[in-house]
Amino acid sequence: MPVMSVTGRIEGADLGATLVHEHIIISIPGEELDPGYAPDRNEIIAMAVDRLQELKANGVGAIVDPCPIELGRNPELYAEVSQRSGVRIIFATGFYFEDLGIPQYWRARDKQEIADFYLHELSEGVGRTGLRPGVIKAATGNAVTELERRVLGAAGLAQAQAGCAIITHTEHSRHGDTQQAIFAEHGADLSRVLIGHQDEQTEWEPIAALAERSFVGIDRVGYDILAPDERRADHVAALLSHGFGNKVCLSQDCVCTLSAPKMPFPPMRPNPPLPAAFLARNRPMSYVVTGFAGALRERGVTEAELDVIFRDNPRRLLAGAE
Numbered sequence: 001m002p003v004m005s006v007t008g009r010i011e012g013a014d015l016g017a018t019l020v021h022e023h024i025i026i027s028i029p030g031e032e033l034d035p036g037y038a039p040d041r042n043e044i045i046a047m048a049v050d051r052l053q054e055l056k057a058n059g060v061g062a063i064v065d066p067c068p069i070e071l072g073r074n075p076e077l078y079a080e081v082s083q084r085s086g087v088r089i090i091f092a093t094g095f096y097f098e099d100l101g102i103p104q105y106w107r108a109r110d111k112q113e114i115a116d117f118y119l120h121e122l123s124e125g126v127g128r129t130g131l132r133p134g135v136i137k138a139a140t141g142n143a144v145t146e147l148e149r150r151v152l153g154a155a156g157l158a159q160a161q162a163g164c165a166i167i168t169h170t171e172h173s174r175h176g177d178t179q180q181a182i183f184a185e186h187g188a189d190l191s192r193v194l195i196g197h198q199d200e201q202t203e204w205e206p207i208a209a210l211a212e213r214s215f216v217g218i219d220r221v222g223y224d225i226l227a228p229d230e231r232r233a234d235h236v237a238a239l240l241s242h243g244f245g246n247k248v249c250l251s252q253d254c255v256c257t258l259s260a261p262k263m264p265f266p267p268m269r270p271n272p273p274l275p276a277a278f279l280a281r282n283r284p285m286s287y288v289v290t291g292f293a294g295a296l297r298e299r300g301v302t303e304a305e306l307d308v309i310f311r312d313n314p315r316r317l318l319a320g321a322e
């Protein structure tokens with residue numbers, strides 16, 4: 001089954017090595033009110049193209065940017081960055097979690113209305129751009145709220161109909177099992193779900209439990225504030241040795257650019273604005289396929305297993321099993 005990228009349909013087999021959770025840009029509602037707000041579109045594109053070209057030089061053919069709708073999702077920008085970098089970009093429909101997202105209008109809609117909206121974007125494109133998302137984003141916060149249950153249910157309904165992948169955000173690696181239960185209740189195919197952000201699990205076993213039914217994301221590689229990479233690498237090696245190699249996806253949750261004049265995320269608030277390098281955490285964007293892959297090799301992970309992680313798993317997640 002082909003997958004929809006921002007520049008058109010692509011066969012799963014043609015994706016190549018794929019990072020399932022990276023971002024071109026994140027913007028937070030309200031930042032445009034800041035007197036210091038003056039984003040330069042050309043500069044943003046140049047910065048993102050630069051990063052993706054570095055990825056491409058290291059063998060990555062595609063990324064998924066699962067930016068939720070309300071955090072500055074910008075399909076036209078992705079299309080330009082994809083064309084200029086030669087890296088395919090698959091973007092998402094879907095809202096974020098209650099604390100940081102879900103616009104008021106949609107809080108007042110029922111589950112089916114939200115599912116219909118997602119399905120409309122998936123089949124007709126975003127607004128009048130004609131650019132179509134290829135995955136659904138879903139998210140929960142520290143506790144799973146009633147509103148989040150409704151929005152996750154909508155994602156499940158839409159996935160069951162559209163047959164695309166769902167990629168999730170979890171706060172502090174929590175509630176992946178609840179996410180799975182809600183999707184399953186709504187007829188979604190759990191084998192096409194990626195339960196994201198499992199980096200903060202202190203043990204590998206809870207990740208394995210999720211991997212029984214879905215893909216799991218160790219997708220904040222290099223994000224030292226949240227977890228040390230040594231532990232991430234240990235977890236990946238443990239999952240592989242217990243037979244879950246075909247369920248693990250690796251990525252970094254890097255943000256190529258921000259448009260906010262000040263750092264918008266409270267837990268990392270050092271102001272004034274942070275240099276772009278911070279967003280990739282002072283590493284090249286290829287770190288996950290170079291440095292981190294090296295840490296996995298040191299733990300006995302083979303080239304064939306790395307191929308499964310970076311090529312086969314994203315392909316099966318995004319395009320389904322052939």
Ligand SMILES: [Zn+2]
Pocket residue numbers: 021023066253
């Ligand atoms: Zn993210």
